[in-house]
Amino acid sequence: MILIAGGAGYIGSHVNKMISRKGYDTVVLDNLVYGHKEFVKWGKFYKCDLCDVKEMEKIFKSNKIEAVMHFSAYTYVGESVADPSKYYKNNVSNTLNLLDVMVKYGVKKFIFSSTCATYGFPIEIPITESHPQNPINPYGKTKLMIEKILEDYDKAYGLKYINLRYFNASGADPDLEIGEWHNPETHLIPLALYNALGLTPKITVFGTDYDTEDGTCVRDYIHVNDLAKAHILALEYLNQKNKSDSFNLGNGRGFSVKKIIDTVEKVSGLKLNVEYGKRREGDPAILVGSSKKAIKVLGWKPEFYKIEDIVETAYLWHKKNKDKILEDLWKRKI
Numbered sequence: 080m081i082l083i084a085g086g087a088g089y090i091g092s093h094v095n096k097m098i099s100r101k102g103y104d105t106v107v108l109d110n111l112v113y114g115h116k117e118f119v120k121w122g123k124f125y126k127c128d129l130c131d132v133k134e135m136e137k138i139f140k141s142n143k144i145e146a147v148m149h150f151s152a153y154t155y156v157g158e159s160v161a162d163p164s165k166y167y168k169n170n171v172s173n174t175l176n177l178l179d180v181m182v183k184y185g186v187k188k189f190i191f192s193s194t195c196a197t198y199g200f201p202i203e204i205p206i207t208e209s210h211p212q213n214p215i216n217p218y219g220k221t222k223l224m225i226e227k228i229l230e231d232y233d234k235a236y237g238l239k240y241i242n243l244r245y246f247n248a249s250g251a252d253p254d255l256e257i258g259e260w261h262n263p264e265t266h267l268i269p270l271a272l273y274n275a276l277g278l279t280p281k282i283t284v285f286g287t288d289y290d291t292e293d294g295t296c297v298r299d300y301i302h303v304n305d306l307a308k309a310h311i312l313a314l315e316y317l318n319q320k321n322k323s324d325s326f327n328l329g330n331g332r333g334f335s336v337k338k339i340i341d342t343v344e345k346v347s348g349l350k351l352n353v354e355y356g357k358r359r360e361g362d363p364a365i366l367v368g369s370s371k372k373a374i375k376v377l378g379w380k381p382e383f384y385k386i387e388d389i390v391e392t393a394y395l396w397h398k399k400n401k402d403k404i405l406e407d408l409w410k411r412k413i
């Protein structure tokens with residue numbers, strides 16, 4: 080069985096679906112703070128917080144866990160600056176709890192959701208895995224700390240891991256069973272879709288004076304199902320080679336904020352109300368990754384190359400779930 084910590088969240092639920100369809104049995108753990116119970120349509124589910132070691136031990140005792148995929152983390156960069164304690168406790172301390180339970184129960188394969196935020200401001204583009212890692216906010220630091228802890232756990236306890244450093248996860252399950260649903264939402268594509276669908280009055284572009292083609296920031300958007308595929312390949316790699324490693328997961332091509340907004344308008348046929356605002360603190364002009372290593376070593380083949388196709392899956396999911404998202408937005412505002 081594969082344990083998926085954070086399997087009720089955006090990326091975790093897509094991985095759970097894909098890996099279940101491939102014939103693996105899964106056990107999902109989620110505290111449902113940001114996750115959605117309705118996203119856990121596959122495998123067993125336990126509502127469990129990773130601070131609860133006793134509960135985790137029970138789960139490890141009563142299920143034959145072979146490997147762990149770990150998606151449970153807080154991911155709001157701004158919040159991590161304002162309240163670092165929350166981030167170090169959840170992303171670092173609770174992950175240590177999980178790793179220690181794994182070691183205690185002899186589970187030695189770990190796939191970790193890391194991030195391009197561990198690189199900090201890029202000194203060269205595209206970013207490869209050997210780029211220096213100097214995160215500029217507590218969120219990125221928590222992820223890098225776990226990467227470092229994993230090196231030591233491998234040496235001391237033989238725990239083998241794969242760090243998957245995501246660029247901008249985007250899109251939704253093409254069957255529209257699950258999708259991207261955060262509250263609060265801070266990401267560009269869903270926020271542009273909220274505006275297109277009339278859920279919010281406007282979308283603000285954060286900065287128009289960057290040194291890029293059209294002055295807006297450039298990011299590398301990778302479809303969530305392509306990310307999911309890489310997790311399965313990473314698991315197979317650990318099963319076959321039993322060797323720890325780190326891989327970037329991106330599309331290798333950058334799209335500007337303006338291009339994303341144009342694409343949302345094109346795909347939806349709807350007009351956005353765009354406001355041009357100031358830069359958001361901590362945003363590098365360009366973040367584009369090289370995923371050559373994952374392609375070569377893991378045999379990964381991302382399928383969603385066209386940004387229109389990525390945005391379309393997201394648009395269709397958001398359109399289908401518009402009322403639910405709106406209701407949720409109001410709930411958290413009260």
Ligand code: UDP
Pocket residue numbers: 247265266267268270282283284285286296297298336359362
């Ligand atoms: N962005 C924007 N307006 C928004 C949200 C994001 O202009 O309402 C920009 C942001 O500054 C960044 C890009 O869109 O350059 C992608 O941001 P997102 O938060 O989606 O992902 P990040 O790259 O920060 O992980």
